[in-house]
Amino acid sequence: MIVELISVGTELLMGNIVNTNAQYLAEQCAGLGISMYTQVVIGDNPERLADTVRTALLRSDVIMLTGGLGPTEDDLTKATVAEAMGKKIVRDARSVERIKQYFEGGIYRAITENNWKQADVIEGSLVLDNNNGLAPGMIAEKDGKAAILLPGPPHEMIPMFEEFVKPYLKEKSGRVIRSVMMKCCGIGESQTETMILDIIDRQENPTVATYAKTGEVHVRVTAGAGSEKEAERLLDPVVAQIRERLGEYLFTCEEKKTLEEVIAEQLLKRGETIVTAESCTGGMIAARLVNVPGISGVFKEGFITYANEAKCKELGVREKTIRQFGVVSSEVVTEMAEGAARRAGADLALSVSGIAGPDGGTEEKPVGLVYIGCYYHGTTVARRYLFKGNRQKVREQTTQYALTAAWRMLNDSLDRSE
Amino acid sequence: MIVELISVGTELLMGNIVNTNAQYLAEQCAGLGISMYTQVVIGDNPERLADTVRTALLRSDVIMLTGGLGPTEDDLTKATVAEAMGKKIVRDARSVERIKQYFEGGIYRAITENNWKQADVIEGSLVLDNNNGLAPGMIAEKDGKAAILLPGPPHEMIPMFEEFVKPYLKEKSGRVIRSVMMKCCGIGESQTETMILDIIDRQENPTVATYAKTGEVHVRVTAGAGSEKEAERLLDPVVAQIRERLGEYLFTCEEKKTLEEVIAEQLLKRGETIVTAESCTGGMIAARLVNVPGISGVFKEGFITYANEAKCKELGVREKTIRQFGVVSSEVVTEMAEGAARRAGADLALSVSGIAGPDGGTEEKPVGLVYIGCYYHGTTVARRYLFKGNRQKVREQTTQYALTAAWRMLNDSLDRSE
Numbered sequence: 001m002i003v004e005l006i007s008v009g010t011e012l013l014m015g016n017i018v019n020t021n022a023q024y025l026a027e028q029c030a031g032l033g034i035s036m037y038t039q040v041v042i043g044d045n046p047e048r049l050a051d052t053v054r055t056a057l058l059r060s061d062v063i064m065l066t067g068g069l070g071p072t073e074d075d076l077t078k079a080t081v082a083e084a085m086g087k088k089i090v091r092d093a094r095s096v097e098r099i100k101q102y103f104e105g106g107i108y109r110a111i112t113e114n115n116w117k118q119a120d121v122i123e124g125s126l127v128l129d130n131n132n133g134l135a136p137g138m139i140a141e142k143d144g145k146a147a148i149l150l151p152g153p154p155h156e157m158i159p160m161f162e163e164f165v166k167p168y169l170k171e172k173s174g175r176v177i178r179s180v181m182m183k184c185c186g187i188g189e190s191q192t193e194t195m196i197l198d199i200i201d202r203q204e205n206p207t208v209a210t211y212a213k214t215g216e217v218h219v220r221v222t223a224g225a226g227s228e229k230e231a232e233r234l235l236d237p238v239v240a241q242i243r244e245r246l247g248e249y250l251f252t253c254e255e256k257k258t259l260e261e262v263i264a265e266q267l268l269k270r271g272e273t274i275v276t277a278e279s280c281t282g283g284m285i286a287a288r289l290v291n292v293p294g295i296s297g298v299f300k301e302g303f304i305t306y307a308n309e310a311k312c313k314e315l316g317v318r319e320k321t322i323r324q325f326g327v328v329s330s331e332v333v334t335e336m337a338e339g340a341a342r343r344a345g346a347d348l349a350l351s352v353s354g355i356a357g358p359d360g361g362t363e364e365k366p367v368g369l370v371y372i373g374c375y376y377h378g379t380t381v382a383r384r385y386l387f388k389g390n391r392q393k394v395r396e397q398t399t400q401y402a403l404t405a406a407w408r409m410l411n412d413s414l415d416r417s418e
Numbered sequence: 419m420i421v422e423l424i425s426v427g428t429e430l431l432m433g434n435i436v437n438t439n440a441q442y443l444a445e446q447c448a449g450l451g452i453s454m455y456t457q458v459v460i461g462d463n464p465e466r467l468a469d470t471v472r473t474a475l476l477r478s479d480v481i482m483l484t485g486g487l488g489p490t491e492d493d494l495t496k497a498t499v500a501e502a503m504g505k506k507i508v509r510d511a512r513s514v515e516r517i518k519q520y521f522e523g524g525i526y527r528a529i530t531e532n533n534w535k536q537a538d539v540i541e542g543s544l545v546l547d548n549n550n551g552l553a554p555g556m557i558a559e560k561d562g563k564a565a566i567l568l569p570g571p572p573h574e575m576i577p578m579f580e581e582f583v584k585p586y587l588k589e590k591s592g593r594v595i596r597s598v599m600m601k602c603c604g605i606g607e608s609q610t611e612t613m614i615l616d617i618i619d620r621q622e623n624p625t626v627a628t629y630a631k632t633g634e635v636h637v638r639v640t641a642g643a644g645s646e647k648e649a650e651r652l653l654d655p656v657v658a659q660i661r662e663r664l665g666e667y668l669f670t671c672e673e674k675k676t677l678e679e680v681i682a683e684q685l686l687k688r689g690e691t692i693v694t695a696e697s698c699t700g701g702m703i704a705a706r707l708v709n710v711p712g713i714s715g716v717f718k719e720g721f722i723t724y725a726n727e728a729k730c731k732e733l734g735v736r737e738k739t740i741r742q743f744g745v746v747s748s749e750v751v752t753e754m755a756e757g758a759a760r761r762a763g764a765d766l767a768l769s770v771s772g773i774a775g776p777d778g779g780t781e782e783k784p785v786g787l788v789y790i791g792c793y794y795h796g797t798t799v800a801r802r803y804l805f806k807g808n809r810q811k812v813r814e815q816t817t818q819y820a821l822t823a824a825w826r827m828l829n830d831s832l833d834r835s836e
Binding site for chain 1: 433434438445446447455457463611619699700701703705711720722775776807809810811813
């Protein structure tokens, strides 16, 4: 089965945004064992969009379109696909109701007329509810081909793909694909690859691929077979072998699980709590933890102490320590972590202090220099990092490595005590 | 002049990497006033690549290809483009020399045979030196059309584009483009469009387009002309007219400026400071503020008070208020904002308390219910919001509307006092 991707949007052709949707959908299709030979980006122009859709319907089995489902005049995707497939546009009663509900008690006073356009769908199509926006998606079929229309904003598109499109593609492709995602932290991609290179080279089914994320490496092991059982039989020994190699770096084998979730689960199991004391990250570490539903059991509060005075006032860092070692130092993050733990009565405390840039760097303490402190059960470990990239990138890496530090600390103690 | 972009690489079709090259080149072309109607991503397959190149050469004046210039067997770009243009491949003596130099004193012992393939170029083309890698780029022309071949790795492609391709395209296009990005908050996309629909419909040059972001709407006005002066003459009256319509919702006309930067600038100008007191956002508002370089002048600290006890202990929220009105209430965010301002000695304080879900909602207080408080100069305004979407989406919208509240508060006081 061949899938072709069409990203609709002048903002992509103008370079206003990066096409992360294409990467996400390509990765998903690869994971489902579906071939993608072409991706096209096209603007809000009716003739060129129509040409692109017709060409794609000729050479591919499924065309997947993102964008152009909104309320404005240049949202043309539905009309164009309908015409290319010889189908009509009709107003979908359920989507009308959903739009009404969306606006009820909402923040905008009136529903402008053009909003109802979003309830228009291709006749006979399977309408996909949008739980994170107004425009529904849809799947239209004709002569064994299918057109899948999805909204452009990633936070609307991704949940819709997961809930409706993935199962649809799975069934249509008729092949069972099973994959396991093995997530590691505290290790680089090339180091990971070196550790398992012989396995990667040897395997055809399952295939083994590595993906580098900020501060994490994900290893995907994918097997295709005629049945679920057969796919798992192929998968299991390879996963076991890789698990042994990756050892202490592996934090989960669950696709959807994040590092912060693993940390939250471990703390919850032990009946312990965590507190954060952040300088350059300015709340990003706490925000990652609060991503986890039900975090209230382990996270009660966090401190953002950006100014030196705030570090002293809120966390009890001594002015003398700042004067003597500088605010970006092992000593200061140690006092921050210990102060935060004391103040919040928490079992584990994470602290960071660094120079995120673009200004503030010196020869001795350059932009990208960050100290991360982690206090747990009476012990504090402080580490020095030198991150590359712009302000945002330095802060993201700091956040990731702080969470990694918490995870390591929790699991070192696991080794010792269990 | 129409440019078409062809990104060559199976790793793009597999979703292993995000196509940031396409965004970069699209943005560059838009800045040069060159139209890009289509972008294609294609794999390392000779027939499909040849098809794509032939189609592109028919409908576009310039085709720009990235990737597939390397030494391995699946690097097919040069041979394919040469064939489509009816040209030969020849070995370039200068590039041979440069490859030799590259390896001298390097980390690899021997130059493997396939490396010389990188010195092959399309006959009669302008060869572009690669100062950050081995494979040179090239520009081949025929019958008024041009094919520009660039290496795939961004750190090789971008400097080569800047040095050689940009001046080439500038000269070839002979056209100037100017655009203004007008950013609004506190208003929806369809409402914005309704406010300026007659202008959008009337305009051909400049064109007017709206883009929806979380809690923001951006309006881009773009004019093309023979000279910079002429482009600005076309742009100015339309921008002025839209500015008048958007009025109080418009927070900046600068492309790169964010809402948090505008807030930071206004506070800095007044010599005032801001503090945050966050519950469900868990640090996201502070993290947005700390995105701004030089924020230390206005942001000293922030409080993440996720648990009720933390709200009382850190911010002085009264237990009685929580008991009487519930923790997600106008009264509690008011006490949070006022307590945070007092505690930090700040002029402006933002506070949020809400139910981000997926659990914790009731009929009276459903998931998505959020109160945002904003204290400034002795006055606190608390507003109720009901956001849609998953946990992350509710928190992102809360963050955006909290910043919007701060911006409104600062500008209301501007109206009164200035």
